[in-house]
Amino acid sequence: MPAIRSRREQYSEATRAAILDAATRRFATSGFAATGLEDVAADIQATRGAVYHHFASKKALFEAVLEEQEVIGFRWIERARAAASDPWQGAMAAMEAFLDQCLDPVYSRIVWQEGPIALGWQAWQESEKKYAYAHIAEILAELVGAGLLSPLPEETATHVCFTMLGSAGMALAQADPADQPRLRAEYGDVFRRMLAGLRATG
Amino acid sequence: MPAIRSRREQYSEATRAAILDAATRRFATSGFAATGLEDVAADIQATRGAVYHHFASKKALFEAVLEEQEVIGFRWIERARAAASDPWQGAMAAMEAFLDQCLDPVYSRIVWQEGPIALGWQAWQESEKKYAYAHIAEILAELVGAGLLSPLPEETATHVCFTMLGSAGMALAQADPADQPRLRAEYGDVFRRMLAGLRATG
DNA sequence: TCGGTTACATACGCTGTGTATGTGGCTACC
DNA sequence: GGTAGCCACATACACAGCGTATGTAACCGA
Numbered sequence: 001m002p003a004i005r006s007r008r009e010q011y012s013e014a015t016r017a018a019i020l021d022a023a024t025r026r027f028a029t030s031g032f033a034a035t036g037l038e039d040v041a042a043d044i045q046a047t048r049g050a051v052y053h054h055f056a057s058k059k060a061l062f063e064a065v066l067e068e069q070e071v072i073g074f075r076w077i078e079r080a081r082a083a084a085s086d087p088w089q090g091a092m093a094a095m096e097a098f099l100d101q102c103l104d105p106v107y108s109r110i111v112w113q114e115g116p117i118a119l120g121w122q123a124w125q126e127s128e129k130k131y132a133y134a135h136i137a138e139i140l141a142e143l144v145g146a147g148l149l150s151p152l153p154e155e156t157a158t159h160v161c162f163t164m165l166g167s168a169g170m171a172l173a174q175a176d177p178a179d180q181p182r183l184r185a186e187y188g189d190v191f192r193r194m195l196a197g198l199r200a201t202g
Numbered sequence: 203m204p205a206i207r208s209r210r211e212q213y214s215e216a217t218r219a220a221i222l223d224a225a226t227r228r229f230a231t232s233g234f235a236a237t238g239l240e241d242v243a244a245d246i247q248a249t250r251g252a253v254y255h256h257f258a259s260k261k262a263l264f265e266a267v268l269e270e271q272e273v274i275g276f277r278w279i280e281r282a283r284a285a286a287s288d289p290w291q292g293a294m295a296a297m298e299a300f301l302d303q304c305l306d307p308v309y310s311r312i313v314w315q316e317g318p319i320a321l322g323w324q325a326w327q328e329s330e331k332k333y334a335y336a337h338i339a340e341i342l343a344e345l346v347g348a349g350l351l352s353p354l355p356e357e358t359a360t361h362v363c364f365t366m367l368g369s370a371g372m373a374l375a376q377a378d379p380a381d382q383p384r385l386r387a388e389y390g391d392v393f394r395r396m397l398a399g400l401r402a403t404g
Numbered sequence: 405t406c407g408g409t410t411a412c413a414t415a416c417g418c419t420g421t422g423t424a425t426g427t428g429g430c431t432a433c434c
Numbered sequence: 435g436g437t438a439g440c441c442a443c444a445t446a447c448a449c450a451g452c453g454t455a456t457g458t459a460a461c462c463g464a
Contacts, residue, residue, distance in 0.1 A: 058422090248412075
């Protein structure tokens with residue numbers, strides 16, 4: 001990769017980033033269906049031509065937006081987990097960090113609400129497997145490996161945890177801010193009790 | 203309501219039912235977005251005019267289709283639960299019946315895949331509250347009342363169970379038929395263990 | 405049998421996606 | 435340092451699908 005880029009390349013890169021940024025805001029506030037590429041283009045004083053130059057389709061644009069959010073979320077959660085002292089604490093920290101992440105309305109709406117709508121349930125799930133899914137599987141495997149959980153059907157358990165966390169995040173994100181602390185505590189409580197069930201010998 | 207209906211009313215009722223039926227098949231096989239009202243109309247040798255006469259919009263048509271599936275599913279599950287001898291068996295039977303229901307590709311696709319896409323996540327969830335949601339809440343309350351589960355935050359626990367079951371159903375529905383028995387057993391296993399966690403005193 | 409209503413068909417406008425073509429400014433080569 | 439080519443983007447257009455306004459024929463009540 002060239003460390004120095006031509007003026008034109010820099011401009012191009014900047015517009016691409018601007019499109020991505022505007023699209024993120026639009027998708028997060030108005031949703032995928034209600035957002036026209038015209039709107040996105042207008043937000044950055046450009047035309048739909050520019051958008052179609054950088055992205056093959058509306059769906060492709062959304063995928064790029066989604067990918068970005070996934071990466072941000074992944075890093076945030078992983079950092080929280082890495083800071084913990086032992087696997088169990090790490091898993092709990094990751095859970096907390098995930099719930100935090102979902103309180104960001106952009107993240108929760110793009111990833112959990114609009115994702116399945118824009119890409120279709122199946123494609124969205126495929127995309128999730130690269131991030132959240134793989135992440136959870138790793139954490140569970142570590143817990144099982146450390147003897148903290150009794151053996152589990154990996155794929156199924158991962159899927160269940162994935163969904164539980166996701167829906168909790170969604171519910172939190174959409175709740176009245178005044179209720180969020182209580183809800184968050186409740187979800188934490190239910191999760192902990194359920195995980196405790198997984199601790200007993202299967 | 204008049205027990206006897208005029209010829210015209212009977213015809214009208216029949217076309218409405220035919221539209222509903224055709225739409226159900228189309229939505230279930232091609233999805234909401236890829237289904238045009240033209241297709242639906244053509245399936246029953248009619249025009250889009252007929253569709254718009256009976257349903258206010260494409261969305262309204264889908265809502266009617268969804269409602270029908272919900273009612274069918276609800277009845278099926280409730281019957282299984284009612285046949286059980288005690289609350290715990292009833293809850294387990296309801297869970298099994300739900301998984302059965304999800305193996306029907308029409309039900310699972312309409313309710314769980316296309317629902318959120320067609321109505322938007324929020325409206326879909328509202329609609330679910332009338333059926334699955336209320337149903338689960340009732341079952342959980344019964345279990346708590348019978349002392350089989352320790353007290354729970356009702357709304358939160360309902361939401362978690364709702365999502366767990368739904369995603370399990372979806373995963374089952376989309377799995378290779380050869381894997382379905384194994385997966386189903388695994389989900390049952392994980393659920394039972396997690397519910398066991400809820401049994402301990404919170 | 406005749407006027408009104410109802411069930412549907414026909415025709416059209418609008419919105420939004422995608423695509424084909426045009427253009428001006430940057431870059432690279434001589 | 436002039437020019438040829440390319441690249442980033444704009445403009446224009448084709449096309450699909452939803453919704454709506456209007457037409458029409460069958461039916462029903464008087």
